Amino acid sequence: MSELASNLYGPDAFHQLAAARGKYIFPFALCEAGYVTSVSAGIAKVSGLPGVGFEEMVKFSETLFGIAYNIDEAEIGVILLGEDADLNVGDQVERTHRVMDIPVGDLLIGRIINPLGEPEDGGAAIAATQRLPVERRAAAIMDRAPVAVPLQTGIKVIDALIPIGRGQRELILGDRQTGKTAIAIDTIINQSDKNVLCVYCAIGQRASTVAKVVANLREKGAMDYTVVVVTEGNDPPGLKYIAPYAATSIAEYFMEQGRDVLIVYDDLTHHARAYRELSLLLRRPPGREAFPGDIFYIHSRLLERSTHLSKDLGGGSLTALPIIETEAQNISAYIPTNLISITDGQIYLSPKLFELGILPAVDVGKSVSRVGGKAQLPGYxxxxxxxxxxxxxxxxxxxxxxxxxxxxxxxxxxxxxxxxxxxxxxxxxxxxxxxxxxxxxxxxxxxxxxxxxxxxxxxxxxxxxxxxxxxxxxxxxxxxxxxxxxxxxxxxxxxxxxxxxxxxxxxxxxxxxxxxx
The missing domain is CATH 1.20.150.20 (ATP synthase alpha/beta chain, C-terminal domain)
Incomplete structure (x- = not known):
C-alpha cells in the first residue's frame, strides 16, 4: 500500500500523508525515480515522474542533468544539459526538487565559465557561497527608475548620434562579418574606468572566435572587470538555450548590489536556432519560419530583466547589448523584427559601408535610440x-x-x-x-x-x-x-x-x- 501511495502521489504528498498520521512508514527518505523511454539529439523522453514540475532539474547521472520542459500526462520531455552519448533507454532518472541555478558572486569576475557554472579557463572550481536560478522574474515597474545616465561606448558615432543609457536594451544587428562583436568588445573595453562590470555571453560561437575575444579583453585589461559565459558551436542545444539566462542571473546579482552592469549576448540568432531545434525535437508545433510561437516570449522575458533599479533597491542598472545576425540585410525577418520590437533601439551595421571601409559600419539612417537624448550628456x-x-x-x-x-x-x-x-x-x-x-x-x-x-x-x-x-x-x-x-x-x-x-x-x-x- 505504501509503494502504491508513493507512486500515485509522489514523495512530497506521501511524506505529508505519513506525517499527518504521526509517523513515517519508512525510516528513510523516498526518492521519486523514473526511466528513460527515448533519447534524441539534445532531448530525452522520461516516464515515471508524476510529481515533476515545469523547468525542474532531473538527474540522469552524477555528470548529466536535464530540465523538465514538456509536462505531458504519460511522459515528460527533458532538455539535456550535457552529452547524451552514455544515456540509454531504460536508464533511471531522479527528481532533484530544484530548478536550474548558477553560482554568483565576485569570485566570477575575470573567469570564463559555462552555463552550468563550471570553469572553462583551466582554473579552480567556482567556490561561490550563493546561487541564483537562471530563470528569474523581471523587476516590477514600480521597482524601476528612469534611464537617465549614459553608458559611454567610446565610439563617437554611437555616443553622439545613438546614445545608450544605463539600463537600456540596444540591439546590434547586421549581416555576417560586419563588425557587430567589435562594437560590443570596444564598449566593454571603454568601461575600464567607468565602474561598470561586464558580462560577455557567447552563444554557440566557434571556439577560435571566443578565444580571440578573450585574448583581446585580456590584452586591454578588460578581464579585470568582466565575466565570460561560453557555449561553443558543438555544445548541446540545451546549454545554448540556458546560456543567456544564466549570464543574466550573474549580472543581476551585481545589479542588486547597487552596481552598474553591461551584458552582451553574442548572439541571439544562435539562441533562437537552439530553441527551434529543441522545440522541433519535443514535437512543439512550428510557426513562422519553423520557429515556435513562443520564441518572442523567451526573448522578451530575457531582455525585460535589463533595467535601472530605483534608489530604494540600490540604484543598480543592467544594460543589455543583444546581437542578432541578419541575412542579405533583411531586417524584416521574424527574429530581427521580434527583437527590434522588444529592445529600446537598434544599431544597424551596413555591409555597403563595410565594403567602403567606413568602420564601424553604422548606418545612421537605420539606427535609433528610443531613449535618445535623455540618456546623453548635455555637452553632446x-x-x-x-x-x-x-x-x-x-x-x-x-x-x-x-x-x-x-x-x-x-x-x-x-x-x-x-x-x-x-x-x-x-x-x-x-x-x-x-x-x-x-x-x-x-x-x-x-x-x-x-x-x-x-x-x-x-x-x-x-x-x-x-x-x-x-x-x-x-x-x-x-x-x-x-x-x-x-x-x-x-x-x-x-x-x-x-x-x-x-x-x-x-x-x-x-x-x-x-x-x-
Missing part, C-alpha cells in the same frame, strides 16, 4: 546640432550628383560637409575616445572647421585635434561630463583650441604644390 546635445540631418541630406544629394548634374554653390558645400561627416564616422577598433576628445572634434565638425581642410588629410587633422584636446584644463573636462549644458565660455574655449590645432592643416592645404615639394 550642445554640439551635435543638426549633424544627423546634415548627413541624411548629404546622402540624398550625393546620389543626385552622380548623374553629373551641375551643382550650385550651396549644394556643393553641403556635399563637401557631408563627406567630412562620413570620414568622421571612421574609428579604429580598440581605440575608444573620451568624452572631451569626442566633443572637441564634434564641435569643430559641426561649426565647419574641417570644411576647408582637404578630405585627403582629414585623418591627420583629426588626430592633431585629438592630441590638442588633451591640453584642456581639468575644470573644462569635468564640466563636459557633468549634467549641465555647455556654456558659451566653454564653447568658445573649445572653438579657440580647435582653430589653433587645425590652422597648420589649413595652411598646408593652401600652399602651392611646388612649395610643398
Amino acid at each position: 546635445r550642445s554640439v551635435t546640432g543638426s549633424l544627423k540631418l546634415d548627413y541624411a541630406q548629404f546622402e540624398e544629394l550625393e546620389n543626385y550628383a552622380r548623374f553629373g548634374t551641375r551643382l550650385d554653390e550651396a549644394t556643393r558645400k553641403t556635399i563637401e560637409h557631408g563627406k567630412r561627416i562620413r570620414r568622421w564616422l571612421i574609428q579604429h577598433q580598440f581605440n575608444p575616445l573620451s568624452v572631451a576628445e569626442q566633443i572637441v572634434v564634434l564641435l569643430a565638425l559641426t561649426e565647419g572647421y574641417f570644411d576647408t581642410i582637404p578630405i585627403t588629410i582629414f585623418d591627420e587633422a583629426e588626430a592633431g585635434l585629438l592630441v590638442a584636446s588633451k591640453e584642456l584644463p581639468d575644470d573644462i573636462k569635468s564640466r563636459l561630463v557633468s549634467d549641465k549644458p555647455l556654456s558659451e565660455d566653454d564653447k568658445n574655449a573649445l572653438l579657440s583650441l580647435a582653430k589653433k590645432a587645425l590652422l597648420p592643416f589649413e595652411t598646408a592645404a593652401n600652399e602651392p604644390k611646388s612649395d610643398r615639394s
Whole structure:
C-alpha cells in the first residue's frame, strides 16, 4: 500500500500523508525515480515522474542533468544539459526538487565559465557561497527608475548620434562579418574606468572566435572587470538555450548590489536556432519560419530583466547589448523584427559601408535610440546640432550628383560637409575616445572647421585635434561630463583650441604644390 501511495502521489504528498498520521512508514527518505523511454539529439523522453514540475532539474547521472520542459500526462520531455552519448533507454532518472541555478558572486569576475557554472579557463572550481536560478522574474515597474545616465561606448558615432543609457536594451544587428562583436568588445573595453562590470555571453560561437575575444579583453585589461559565459558551436542545444539566462542571473546579482552592469549576448540568432531545434525535437508545433510561437516570449522575458533599479533597491542598472545576425540585410525577418520590437533601439551595421571601409559600419539612417537624448550628456546635445540631418541630406544629394548634374554653390558645400561627416564616422577598433576628445572634434565638425581642410588629410587633422584636446584644463573636462549644458565660455574655449590645432592643416592645404615639394 505504501509503494502504491508513493507512486500515485509522489514523495512530497506521501511524506505529508505519513506525517499527518504521526509517523513515517519508512525510516528513510523516498526518492521519486523514473526511466528513460527515448533519447534524441539534445532531448530525452522520461516516464515515471508524476510529481515533476515545469523547468525542474532531473538527474540522469552524477555528470548529466536535464530540465523538465514538456509536462505531458504519460511522459515528460527533458532538455539535456550535457552529452547524451552514455544515456540509454531504460536508464533511471531522479527528481532533484530544484530548478536550474548558477553560482554568483565576485569570485566570477575575470573567469570564463559555462552555463552550468563550471570553469572553462583551466582554473579552480567556482567556490561561490550563493546561487541564483537562471530563470528569474523581471523587476516590477514600480521597482524601476528612469534611464537617465549614459553608458559611454567610446565610439563617437554611437555616443553622439545613438546614445545608450544605463539600463537600456540596444540591439546590434547586421549581416555576417560586419563588425557587430567589435562594437560590443570596444564598449566593454571603454568601461575600464567607468565602474561598470561586464558580462560577455557567447552563444554557440566557434571556439577560435571566443578565444580571440578573450585574448583581446585580456590584452586591454578588460578581464579585470568582466565575466565570460561560453557555449561553443558543438555544445548541446540545451546549454545554448540556458546560456543567456544564466549570464543574466550573474549580472543581476551585481545589479542588486547597487552596481552598474553591461551584458552582451553574442548572439541571439544562435539562441533562437537552439530553441527551434529543441522545440522541433519535443514535437512543439512550428510557426513562422519553423520557429515556435513562443520564441518572442523567451526573448522578451530575457531582455525585460535589463533595467535601472530605483534608489530604494540600490540604484543598480543592467544594460543589455543583444546581437542578432541578419541575412542579405533583411531586417524584416521574424527574429530581427521580434527583437527590434522588444529592445529600446537598434544599431544597424551596413555591409555597403563595410565594403567602403567606413568602420564601424553604422548606418545612421537605420539606427535609433528610443531613449535618445535623455540618456546623453548635455555637452553632446550642445554640439551635435543638426549633424544627423546634415548627413541624411548629404546622402540624398550625393546620389543626385552622380548623374553629373551641375551643382550650385550651396549644394556643393553641403556635399563637401557631408563627406567630412562620413570620414568622421571612421574609428579604429580598440581605440575608444573620451568624452572631451569626442566633443572637441564634434564641435569643430559641426561649426565647419574641417570644411576647408582637404578630405585627403582629414585623418591627420583629426588626430592633431585629438592630441590638442588633451591640453584642456581639468575644470573644462569635468564640466563636459557633468549634467549641465555647455556654456558659451566653454564653447568658445573649445572653438579657440580647435582653430589653433587645425590652422597648420589649413595652411598646408593652401600652399602651392611646388612649395610643398
